[in-house]
Amino acid sequence: MSRKIAFKTLGCRLNQFETDSLASEFHNAGYKLVDFEEKADVYVVNTCTVTNQSDKKSRNLIGQARRKPGNALVVVTGCMVNSRKEALESHNASTCFIENDRKSSILPMVEAHYRGEILHPDHMDPDVFNFKPADTTFHTRSLIKIQDGCDNYCTFCIVPFVRGRAVSRPFEKIRENIQQVLDFGFREIVLTGVNIGRYDHKGTNFESLVEKILDIPGDFRMRISSIEPDGYGDRFIELFRHPKLMPHLHICLQSGSDAVLLRMKRMYTLSEFRAIVDKIRNSHPDFNLTTDIIAGFPGETEEDFRATCEVVKDIGFSHIHTFKYSIRKGTRAACMPGQVPEKTKSERSGIIRVIGEEYKRKYRSSLIGKTQHVLVEKTREHVSRGYGELYVPIEFRSPDAKKNQIREVKITGIADGEDPVLFGTPR
Ligand code: SF4
Numbered sequence: 001m002s003r004k005i006a007f008k009t010l011g012c013r014l015n016q017f018e019t020d021s022l023a024s025e026f027h028n029a030g031y032k033l034v035d036f037e038e039k040a041d042v043y044v045v046n047t048c049t050v051t052n053q054s055d056k057k058s059r060n061l062i063g064q065a066r067r068k069p070g071n072a073l074v075v076v077t078g079c080m081v082n083s084r085k086e087a088l089e090s091h092n093a094s095t096c097f098i099e100n101d102r103k104s105s106i107l108p109m110v111e112a113h114y115r116g117e118i119l120h121p122d123h124m125d126p127d128v129f130n131f132k133p134a135d136t137t138f139h140t141r142s143l144i145k146i147q148d149g150c151d152n153y154c155t156f157c158i159v160p161f162v163r164g165r166a167v168s169r170p171f172e173k174i175r176e177n178i179q180q181v182l183d184f185g186f187r188e189i190v191l192t193g194v195n196i197g198r199y200d201h202k203g204t205n206f207e208s209l210v211e212k213i214l215d216i217p218g219d220f221r222m223r224i225s226s227i228e229p230d231g232y233g234d235r236f237i238e239l240f241r242h243p244k245l246m247p248h249l250h251i252c253l254q255s256g257s258d259a260v261l262l263r264m265k266r267m268y269t270l271s272e273f274r275a276i277v278d279k280i281r282n283s284h285p286d287f288n289l290t291t292d293i294i295a296g297f298p299g300e301t302e303e304d305f306r307a308t309c310e311v312v313k314d315i316g317f318s319h320i321h322t323f324k325y326s327i328r329k330g331t332r333a334a335c336m337p338g339q340v341p342e343k344t345k346s347e348r349s350g351i352i353r354v355i356g357e358e359y360k361r362k363y364r365s366s367l368i369g370k371t372q373h374v375l376v377e378k379t380r381e382h383v384s385r386g387y388g389e390l391y392v393p394i395e396f397r398s399p400d401a402k403k404n405q406i407r408e409v410k411i412t413g414i415a416d417g418e419d420p421v422l423f424g425t426p427r
Contacts, residue, residue: 003114005031006040008061011048013192013225015078017131017143018103019046024134025107036064042073042110046103047080049158051326055080062088066095073113077103082162083330100163101126129169133180140188140377140386140404141223142181146174146209147193152228154254155265155332156297156325163194168201171212182218187404188246188375190223197231207236214242221375223391226250226292229276230267237279240287248288248391250321251276256311257304260297263336270311277315286367288390290319293352296345297325299338305348312355318363318392320356324349357418364392364422367411372424374409376401385421396424 005026009019022044027033034040043065047058058080065074074095081088081097088097096113098106098121105124112118128148149164150157178189191210193199199206213222223246240247251273255261258270280287293308312320324345327334340348372388374396379385384401388394388409396409409424 002030002032003042004034004038004040005042005044005110006034006036006038007044007046008036008065009046009078010054010057010061011046011050011079013143013190014145014148014194015046015048016139017145017192019044020134020139020143021104021131022106025132026110028135029107029111036061039068039070040072041070042075043068044075044077044106047076047078049078049080049083049162049328051323051328053326055084062095073110075106075110077106079159079162083158097121101128104128104130128164128167129173133177133184135181135184140186140375141190142184142186142188143190143192143225144174144177144181145169145193146191147196147199150195151198152195152267153265153332155263155336156294156328158328158331159194161330166195166198166200168199170201171204171209174209174213175216178213178216178220179218182220185404187219187406188221188223190225192225195228195231196224197227197229199231205232207232207239210236210239210245214239214244220244221246221389224249226252228252228267229273234279237276237283240280240284246389246391247284247286248290248389249280250290250292250319252292253311253315253317254292254294255297255300255304256308257300260300260304260308263299264294264297264333274311274315286370286390288318288363288392289315291315291317291321293320293322294325295322295349295352296340298333298336298340300325300340300348305351309351309355312352313359316359316363317356318360320352320359322349322352322356361414361420364420365414367392367422368413369411371408371410371427373406374424376403376405376407379403393419393421394424395421396426398426401426 007019009015045061048054077098082099102121102124147168149166150160151166153160197206221244229251374386374388374394376384376386382399385395408427411422411424413423415421
């Protein structure tokens with residue numbers, strides 16, 4: 001009888017990509033994938049440590065896995081292992097901890113465990129790109145890892161300490177990976193990494209990489225996942241004229257105040273950020289822009305915060321992922337003066353959230369009457385749902401739509417409530 005394995009993933013798309021790859025590998029090796037709530041032989045928790053909240057959730061999941069009945073093997077991996085391995089190990093002697101650079105070796109380690117051997121993670125070669133393309137994935141789009149690590153050292157961020165220095169994957173390997181997922185039948189790929197705008201491999205920078213990928217033959221479309229507003233030039237923006245490159249970017253602004261951006265050690269000023277936005281909107285008026293905002297960074301005054309509110313309204317981001325600043329031990333911001341009280345941080349993030357909801361509705365409503373080509377993610381009782389070029393959720397009725405098809409849909413309306421889906425009619 002095949003062994004059962006369950007995965008739980010926290011955090012960014014890179015973690016999700018890595019879990020997808022692992023799940024697919026285990027499936028191909030004969031394991032049965034089950035929900036985390038079910039009884040399994042192996043539980044894998046892919047942790048995140050970007051905020052205190054992420055640490056708390058990671059600990060909860062590890063605890064849940066360890067309390068499962070039976071003698072399940074618990075494998076903990078991801079950024080929290082890199083940042084707190086010693087503390088975690090001292091509380092969890094019977095659980096296996098695997099750092100990010102050996103995450104791709106979980107299958108051989110689990111197999112060795114069942115053969116009664118002990119394969120210590122340190123005996124596996126570290127390789128952050130050794131993930132096989134997932135053919136059994138939890139998603140319709142295939143994530144393509146092009147880069148890992150970061151050299152920016154923003155003062156609030158723990159990621160460079162847990163993912164390490166920036167490394168880029170050679171184009172040939174990326175092309176092979178893309179070809180494999182297209183052969184599996186994926187119609188959409190998403191470039192992902194920690195700081196992908198800083199891709200740099202033997203003279204190929206990010207924009208030339210994107211250009212080379214767009215030249216790969218095949219019927220596919222491509223998205224860029226979260227990106228910092230630095231490291232690329234106008235050529236990158238021009239590439240959005242290419243029909244394969246989808247007009248959506250999640251560009252991380254973090255604050256609308258230059259004083260705060262400087263203390264965060266971000267690599268741009270507000271006017272540089274705005275110049276990028278203007279160029280994008282001039283070349284593509286409907287372009288979908290989304291962002292991250294940190295509320296209550298140390299020293300953020302009322303005036304700084306008001307400036308952020310004005311900027312996000314003015315740019316009209318269609319989605320804002322807002323975090324309350326949280327102290328990460330080991331980062332420079334942790335010991336900065338002017339830590340903002342918790343109550344103020346909550347109020348400010350609440351205000352940003354309300355603005356985000358208002359502008360999300362405005363943006364989505366502005367698309368009524370327009371047409372999108374929707375990649376169908378699910379269909380149920382003749383109602384299909386998916387995302388069009390602009391990465392906005394769209395639902396339509398059709399008796400014959402199928403998962404993974406691309407359907408042309410005219411947008412006719414918008415739902416009520418938060419995160420409103422758009423309704424449409426297929427052509
Ligand atoms: S660019 Fe800044 S926020 Fe992004 S991963 Fe690097 S250090 Fe962290």
